[in-house]
Amino acid sequence: MAYIDPHIHMVSRTTDDYQRMAQAGCVAITEPAFWAGFDRSSAQGFFDYFRQLTDTEPERAANYGIKHHCWLCINPKEAEDVGFAREVISIIPDFIDCKNVLGIGEIGLNKNSKNELIILEEQLALAERLNQLVLVHTPHLEDKLKGTILIMDAIENSSLDPSRVLIDHVEEHTVHAVLDRGFWAGMTLYPDSKCTPQRAADIIEMHGTERLWINSAGDWGPSDPLAVPKCCLELASRGHSKSLINTISYDNPLSFLSQSGKFSVE
Amino acid sequence: MTKKEIVDQYFLEHRAKLLDIAAFLDRIDRSGETDADFRIKALMRCIKELESEKEGRTERILGILSDQTTEPIDHAGMKGACGVVPPTS
Numbered sequence: 110m111a112y113i114d115p116h117i118h119m120v121s122r123t124t125d126d127y128q129r130m131a132q133a134g135c136v137a138i139t140e141p142a143f144w145a146g147f148d149r150s151s152a153q154g155f156f157d158y159f160r161q162l163t164d165t166e167p168e169r170a171a172n173y174g175i176k177h178h179c180w181l182c183i184n185p186k187e188a189e190d191v192g193f194a195r196e197v198i199s200i201i202p203d204f205i206d207c208k209n210v211l212g213i214g215e216i217g218l219n220k221n222s223k224n225e226l227i228i229l230e231e232q233l234a235l236a237e238r239l240n241q242l243v244l245v246h247t248p249h250l251e252d253k254l255k256g257t258i259l260i261m262d263a264i265e266n267s268s269l270d271p272s273r274v275l276i277d278h279v280e281e282h283t284v285h286a287v288l289d290r291g292f293w294a295g296m297t298l299y300p301d302s303k304c305t306p307q308r309a310a311d312i313i314e315m316h317g318t319e320r321l322w323i324n325s326a327g328d329w330g331p332s333d334p335l336a337v338p339k340c341c342l343e344l345a346s347r348g349h350s351k352s353l354i355n356t357i358s359y360d361n362p363l364s365f366l367s368q369s370g371k372f373s374v375e
Numbered sequence: 376m377t378k379k380e381i382v383d384q385y386f387l388e389h390r391a392k393l394l395d396i397a398a399f400l401d402r403i404d405r406s407g408e409t410d411a412d413f414r415i416k417a418l419m420r421c422i423k424e425l426e427s428e429k430e431g432r433t434e435r436i437l438g439i440l441s442d443q444t445t446e447p448i449d450h451a452g453m454k455g456a457c458g459v460v461p462p463t464s
Contacts, residue, residue: 281437
């Protein structure tokens, strides 16, 4: 069954992962800009990273028949230094017209600090100015509930249309508010944090499939690049229809991402 | 799925998870250190929540583990999260 993984960090994964994902039915992915596990020493480091996301990764994915797309930003973990973050933001417009760039992301908050919030607001303004889709990272663990609310308030203070914003990494305590406020919501399938495939299936059973997607967010930490098909298998084991599984793993990401005008599975 | 089908499919997996928690707490006891860690205190509060007969346990447990303040903090002193609000927050 064909699926889309709308959030995965392939710069941190091996070519074998591309092969296994293709074998499992992956036809397209989107890769948000994120923290590399260390702080870059200059904005030039981000220039090179954005080249990797717009030049190198699409070619690597294409070798396995997977369409690669990306999102650009300064991530919240490196946003505490406002001056540095602004330097990085200033180079984003140079890449925004690349054919695989879908929007601004993954922006958001990490520790819910004042500086992180300033940089979030400036990147929301950039998305408004450039008429871009937005992919939002919500904080980890104990910081998620507070951060998700702060982020939604910041977006509502902008003129961005909630239907063009996806708020990722929702769990049981945040999914209601995100959907109730008109945003799209992403469930990240992780072994130890965020949602397991079983809990994501529970949330789908409780909330339905409208404006909801699943992703692996596979990266350099504990994560599984095959988490999306594993969640599909979990749903099938509970007797859910192929139609429902297709909606959550293919049609929904296709609908949201197609608003960019650049997303393609072919 | 019926209740029996759910239990049939998931019981052994969650029996194993329960034993993992018990073994984890035993391991801590064997350390011989008696001072309570804030994370374990929170975990024990969450375990009490499991005894609730009302649906919504997952959301309530996530609430116990979440920072319930509403204002941004002055500075991000660290990048990571520990899963429970630290005592100084």
